[in-house]
Amino acid sequence: MKNKLKATVFIPVFNGENNHLKETLVALYKQKTDFPWDVIITDSESQDSSLSIIKEFLSKYDNLRLIKIKKSEFSHGRTRQMVAEISEAQYIVYLTQDAIPINSNWLSEMISPFSLNEKIVAVLGKQKPRDNCFPAMKYDINLVFEEQGVPDAITLWTRDNKEFFGKYTKESFYSDVCSAAPRDFLLNNIGYRTVDYSEDYEYGKDILDAGYIKAYNSRAVVEHSNDVKLSDYKKRIFDENYNIRLNSGNTTKISFLNVIINTIKFSFKDSIKILKDTDYTLRKKIYWSFINPLFHFEKWRGIRLANSIDLNSNISKYSLEKREK
Structure with missing residues (x-):
């Protein structure tokens, strides 16, 4: 098999210096896997020290690629689909610059559900609020992921009720803070819509409406909550x-x-x-x-x-x- 890369981890970056970028990359490069993987980062004209942070990791690791794009070219949907097109991996794992994997098994856990059923085309990881998160956000995040499945297990979601086709529901909930999808499926079946925002909600809805399966893995955990004033x-x-x-x-x-x-x-x-x-x-x-x-x-x-x-x-x-x- 020519393509031996199992996973590409994609991180879109914009002014990540004070938004946990370095912490995320440090945690990412502590991952222990039995498969090869690489990292693609896009930077959308950051005005802080993001590029210096990324270059620090470029000098240490040979599986990291940086792509510079203009702010005007960035789109949450289009850019994620672009990375699927240029990657050579079997799976694309989406991560945000402020989502910090909490242990060394995170990447393996993001990939493992795909082996359960060939119709699984979306994997959702768990988000753990930061210690400084304000209660309204903390309890919202906890509730959302409690509804997605039980602790220390993989939960599969399908859409059976046609009344909910085309709608955002608990079943279709999806977040690119921490998610994964098969590259071939993104390219040849259902890809990310070219929308500016909420591309993850659209993908979750689209794949369930088409009869595919979303897997929630509560063992694939990142620390994440928006540091918003x-x-x-x-x-x-x-x-x-x-x-x-x-x-x-x-x-x-x-x-x-x-x-x-x-x-x-x-x-x-x-x-x-x-x-x-x-x-x-x-x-x-x-x-x-x-x-x-x-x-x-x-x-x-x-x-x-x-x-x-x-x-x-x-x-x-x-x-x-x-x-x-």
Whole structure:
């Protein structure tokens, strides 16, 4: 067999110096596998020391390739599909610059589910929130992955109910923070859509609608949660929900009264969890009891804006993604 590479790990980079890039690469190069793998990184005109960090690893490892692209050329969907086209590996493993594998078996665990069934064409890894993650995000992340499957096991997901075809559901949930797919399938069957954002949601939906299987491996774990400030949280949530609306064509109107009601409801639920959370000191519990509701308020304001703004509007002032670009 000419192609002996089992996996390509792809990391898109933009201003990763203070966004855990070096930590991610250090953890990545601690992986222990019984198969050969390589790494492809794209850098989209970073203005910090990202290139210096990447070059440090280039000088140490011969399985790393750097591709420089213009910011204007980057697209979450198109760039990931491009890497599948230029890779020579059997599987493409997608990782973000701020997703840190927590042990040396992460890469092997990302690949292992594919051997279970030939219809498995998507593997989702588990995300563990960082220690400094604010409660609203921490509990959201934990809930999402608790729903995906049981600890220390592989859970398979299919789409059986045609009523949910074309919709985002628990079954189709997918995140390119930590995911994997067969290269041949991406090239010849279903690839990533050329969308600017939420490409992972689209891929998860598309493969289940077509009768394929998603595997969730709770043993493939990365440490990840967005280091986002309160002042930016509304924009982060806006990006997620606006692009889901843009890609799906579905709009869910939310009134300001709903914003208030949901803020109160979910803040109250979190307050109970905060009081029981052994990760927090008493001082932190008091602090988050007052500050966490502000994050919920910004979250629901972002969702409301994403579902009310005209889709033909210039969204630059509302979007964190656009500002970072």
